[in-house]
Amino acid sequence: MSYMPGVCTFCGTGCGHYLKVDGTSVQGVFPSRVHPVSKGRLCVRGWNIHELLSTQERIIRPYVKDSGQVSYKDAIAKLVSALSLYKPEEIAFYASPRSSNEDNFALMKLARLVFKTNNISLQAESGHRNSLDVLYNGTGFAGMLGSLEDIRKAEVLIVAGMDITTQNPIIGSELHYAARSGSLLITIDSRMTKIAKLSKKFINCKPGTMRMVFDAIAYYIDKQQWGDTKSAHYEEYKKYLATVPFDSIEKETGVLPAEVAFVAERLIKAKSAAVFFSSGISGLSYDTVASIYNLFALAGKIGKEGCGVNPIAGINNLQGSFDMGCAPDLLTGYQSIDDATSKKKFEKKWGQELPTFKGKTVEQLLSDSSSPLKALVIVDHDDGIVKYADRLKSLPFVAYIGAFTNKVVDFAHVVLPITTYIETDGTFTNTERRVQLASQKCAPAFDVMPMWKLIDAIAEAKSIPFNYKSASDVMDEIASLTPAYEGISYTLLSKKHGVQWPCTKKNHDGTKYCVPEKVSFVLPHKPYAAVQATQEYPYLLMLGKAQHYWHQNNIMHKTFIPLREYNATLLLYPDGYVAIAPEDAKQIGVRDRWPVKVVAEKASMKAMVMISDDVAPGTAYVPYFIREGIASFLLAYSDIVSQGEEATIPVRIEKV
């Protein structure tokens, strides 16, 4: 009777599983048949998560540079004394989207209450924050509007710029199932993906023009007067739509007007429709998310069963981490730190004033060498390649808190170990707002502390104890401060496969799909700025993140079979690769796996060629941070890289 129910903590799908636990070791995995999200299915990562949980590549003892292994007490004292040397503006906390809600809440509380800093942010791309901003501005909900269970109820399904079957395979399989059952599945992307191959309609747009495509569909709907014009700010939105160059849409985006009309017509006729786009590992810009959302608002596909504007998180607790306020300007539940009422509520609960200076993300602080950053606390760094290595090296103080060994440890002055997620209780919020409890399944394999307990100890060392007796206490505090989590408690969660917030005391079953009180159009910030190829730089280079994120994922390197499967491409292209179409390969004069030099205006890199039909002529596709050389190239374009899925760089590809 050693199979214990739990939640898979690889990606944001939040599948249910059982772990076979014997003493302190995990010896097998089995899916949970009745789990509402996964329905008895797991992907290659989920089926082999026990390999990660059995790894011996753990941090097992606190460590202080120049002192070696020390006790927790000594390490904490060192951490506290180091951080106390600096002003709040000089300290930053780098939270992990893989940490549980309780751990992230405690960290946020430590940063704001104890060290008085608003410099707290997540180790994830900005994409999900863009999604939350748009959805909050449009509906008041900072999370997925739809529900994964509703995929089968949607008549029209749109996947935008996302290799969803590779990134979130179980959601991908649900879309596959719906498509086979009669739903119209449409993929809009710049590259052929597995989901595109199974779609009834694949719309191939030029890189960087997805926003215009969605606006063109909305333009067509508005022109035909099919749209729902009752949402707020419609007049401003209409003015914006007038700027869409519909007459030259094919030239601008590569999409035929007939294709635009097809999607528009089917979207309007359907009773229910949902859209899925990547958010997190590889997100979209604010304006693109706004365009997608606005289209669904105009089509009247907000707040109904089977409908949803659905950002898909690639990391397991990305949604939950934002819910816990791990952002410079957010408190829990997307309450703004600038909102006087929310701030007062927290100050009353915590008994002290919160910092008021405008915080910055760690990415901002690290990328700007003139920033005041001097001390950084990193939790569970996931990337296998350390960005900003030089900057980290130059910081006077770096602390690392994590369960598994990785390269960031080398930069740390203090290292503090924590438990894995099966060694303590914790909740995780999946991409559809489902808060799930992963109960403790075994005692810690090594003498390590849960993170929420460690944070409490650090706070106590600063004479501001949090007095948590259990992870359940942390959730109770979260519930007391967060309207969307108001009704959530361990007592409730232990009987269910999670609850989708908003969950109030009157609404214990949670909310499957969000019905906003008011729907507003969300106006974009910037005009269209699609990058164009030039004579000197004739190829548009796309950056792939989702599909290859797991290559360099630190915890993936602690497994065997998932590592083998995700590293398959690396074995063939050890120097990294750039994927191009067969026609382009012929023109350049190269064959598969031949070396080339990719030259852009600000940087260049060497890579191998992958010849693929998935890439359209005139475009190229390079995986993100797959090799140091590629990492250096992309760092020169970090402003473009931050655009996520739509990042496009004009390049020249030379045979060497």
Added chain:
Amino acid sequence: MYLIKKNDVKKIAKALEEKYTLYGPYLDEAFGQCFFDKVSADNIDLNAPIPANPPKHVVFPHLETIMQYKYDKNAKKADIAMVFDDVPKALFGLRSCDLTGLQCIDRFFLGQEFVDEVYRHHRSRMFIVANTCVVPFKQCFCVCTDSGPAAQEGYDLNLTDLGDSYLLEVGSEKGKAFIESFNFPKATQEHVTQKQKLVEKSITMFEDIATESKAWVSRVMNRVTTGFIKEEVWEYIGNQCIECGACSYVCPTCTCFNINDANTIAGNTERLRTWDSCSYEGYSRMAGGHNPRKPIEDRRNKRFFCKLSYSQSKKYLRPGCVGCGRCAWVCPGDIGLPNVVTYIRREIHE
């Protein structure tokens, strides 16, 4: 042949528990899913549905240490030790399809030129009590693969629920020696007849797809063996595969495995054996990068050749599929074996 009161079945389990580590079906307390795993006699539920997980994990674990070694760099010497699991095991309430699966695995690990010693240690000193399925479960199709609903061989004891009591059949000398000390009353020919009727009735209760023609699977076996299946069918099947490996993991007859060495914090190295799957691209990739089964459809083809071809029957004396239906439950792409058979038959009829 013995007749046992229902209350007395627990006695057998308790007696086994004294000498063996007991494995049996039980319902998970949290959400009611049935597992086959270590259990106490009191918690065994013989009426539970077919276990979600295949009992093969008892003898072929998902993750297992098979060897330990420690290399002393200074002395240039390696201490090597095999790791065996010698715990006696009793599998209580094994369904006939899972018993058949165990026989397939036996033939793979023990019945060929090289005997797998790790497996043999698991398998020795094992006591098997089978349980006849008087009612099939929703996904089952063992009647198509000659795997049930009643066990034919390979058990020490076999139980059949006659309604008000159990019929107990002895299948081995070990079983006979074990059961004689209980002084259970002998069963009569009438009880044997009753069992036969129950089994025949059970066969009629399978889903239509399994009963309208017992040739449902065998016709496809013919096609798979001779290779007369259009490329388009495999491509269609391959497009639905998301390469999760679930079909192999839940299959009672799949023996794919991988070997890895892992360093421990204590300083020695453990050689680990893990389940693997021919679904994975890396499974068939060779050193140097060549992969004879890189396209997904080729891997699907290989899998179903393994499950359904006659050459597999010649090698292992029976089909590679036991009809438990688990692959249909866990497949995210809906290409568990029953659906694949349906696709192929659809092609045959066109």
